[in-house]
Amino acid sequence: MIVENSEVILSVRNLTAEVNGTPILKGINLEVKAGEIHAIMGPNGSGKSTFSKVLAGHPAYDVTGGEVIFQGENLLEMEPEERARAGVFLAFQYPLEIPGVSNLDFLRVAYNSRRKQQGLEELDSFDFDELVQEKLEIVKMNPAFLSRSLNEGFSGGEKKRNEILQMALLEPKVAILDETDSGLDIDALKIVADGVNQLTSPENATILITHYQRLLNYIVPDFVHVMAQGRIITSGGKELALELESRGYDWLLEDAAIMEVGTR
């Protein structure tokens, strides 16, 4: 929702980044205020996922210019775990399977690291169990998944639900969902979208990164941005997503290509 005079949570200015010397992000500008849902769309290889990973602090990407201010702090100077504790959450496109690490223990460690940052007392396993049972409802997850190893042998849908469960526990200030919808059947998509909708509030913000318009039928964005060749080439309201659905990306890409030539 767009809230009048709400605080700016995330401000990205002219962000450039590369991986192994290859420029991927070529000047991203984005401002996200509390309460807002932003969708970033674009064809494969446009830099959407890179953008999300750079925000989360993935070490494989080198930031070469620009700045990212998160709640008044320079996000780019923070370690990935510091960003997480401060309230940046990335739901992974491909959540990793980690055999030998119990899902429940992992959730508790993650939860307590955020609590500690907020100056709150860490929860013991008894209190945490109670809390997590409550949060399971949000993503309609079977409690049996808690005693299993983190994501090990989970289906695609179960992994994504587990990501949203983590989001529910960590209560981030800004949640970046990287292709959370890809590969989900419609039932799983509804559950995941419903979970995300329950977690959005006037105090936090959500960035949806997606290739498909379908997700936006279930999570309605306030703003839609189209990314191509490492830049946001156009922005609009939710109707832009519908236009992309019917016309594809090509018309925008052609415009962008002309602009590219024009700037040279």
Place this chain on the structure above:
Amino acid sequence: MSIQVSPSTIPNPDEFVTSVLADRDPYLTELVKQCQGLIQVIEPETVAWVQELRDRAASLARQYTIPSRNDEEWRFTDLSTLRQVTFQAVSEQSAISLSDIKSLTLPEAVNSRLVFVNGVYAADLSSVADLPDGVVVSNLAGLPITHRSRVKDYLAQHQGVQEVFTSLNTAGITDIAVVWVEKNVVVETPIHLLFISTSGNTPIISQPRCLIVAELGSSVTLIEDYISSPTSNSQSLTPYFTNSVTEIVLAENAQVSHTRVERESVEAFHIGKTAVTQARDSHYTCSAITLGGKLSRHNLEVFQTGEQTETTLNGLTMIAGQQVADTHSAIALNYPYGTSNQLHKCIVADKAHVVFNGKIFVPKPAQLTNANQLNRNLLLSPKARVDTKPQLEITADNVKCSHGATVSQLEDEEIFYLQSRGLDENDARNLLITAFATEIINQLPLASLRETLSVAVNHQRLAVT
């Protein structure tokens, strides 16, 4: 009970005496001479047959040399550092009190424990008050007379008993830890065989010997534990040498759960053999945990002597610094319907070096055998080294066999995933290392051991980072 051991497997050292020159390796001869302590029994009859066994093994050992890297079985493990040390055997008891070893005892096995210090039986540290009828857990001197003669039928009878370090051990038998479970007896209480080494000013050699016999339909859980004394100065640089042999005999339908823990000091040399003979329908499970030792070697050999046996071998080796840890396993499935599952995991840090050689033999008669083997290695430093060699020899044509070996490092993506949930890099790495070890540790039969070893793994891990 009936245990089939084919006649050809019973060693006949007489064959060798005239054919090979004795004292080929003065170092080995000296070790054999060192280990000629008194046999710990009272009545002469037992002393006589043990002495005879020792003499035969001694004359055999003196025809060998300490293996070098030219020896295929020792290609990756260099024993020249062992040769640089002169070891002496001890015969007197060490002054260790029960309170000294409090941290080493297992609450599940408080009164089902035998303790040996530097290879010498420590009666005051041992207690077997908690055991049901039909099970004998004792050193040689404490054995009922009836069992002394029965031990003779099984001691040093396994295939491969002529191997050099086994011969060295047999040549120096002064005492034996015996666990004898009678027909159809199910022993719920786990049995703890604890071998403590104290490190003084002179390098010592100790040669623990265990004999486990599980008669028809019996069941027992065994913890075989090698550790350096907590009272020893941890900074002590005095090396010591443990050369152990454990023979385990499973009669028909018997079940043995065996956990072997090696957590010697990092100055120790440890060469240990586990020789298992499995009659039909028996189940044997081994969890071998290796954390200690400057140089350690575990020879794990399983011989099937009947149909439909089940063998599970789990292994975890976690070493750092300049440690070398070598596991050589061999499973001989000679009858139909056998199953073997082996998972051996290694975590190698710093400049440590791990060796794994896993042989599985499935000859023609072993039809409808299932044999799986997997060796997974996690390298934590660019200088860490792994030599792994799965070795399946299959001539039966209707079997299911698989094997594999993986060598990997911690995945950056996994670390990042954990970081993105608020764990710092160090905690993320540690969590992943622990998780790798957990798969084996979680399968250990005793809660206290799972706990202790988790702590030991964490401790080892902290030393790494």
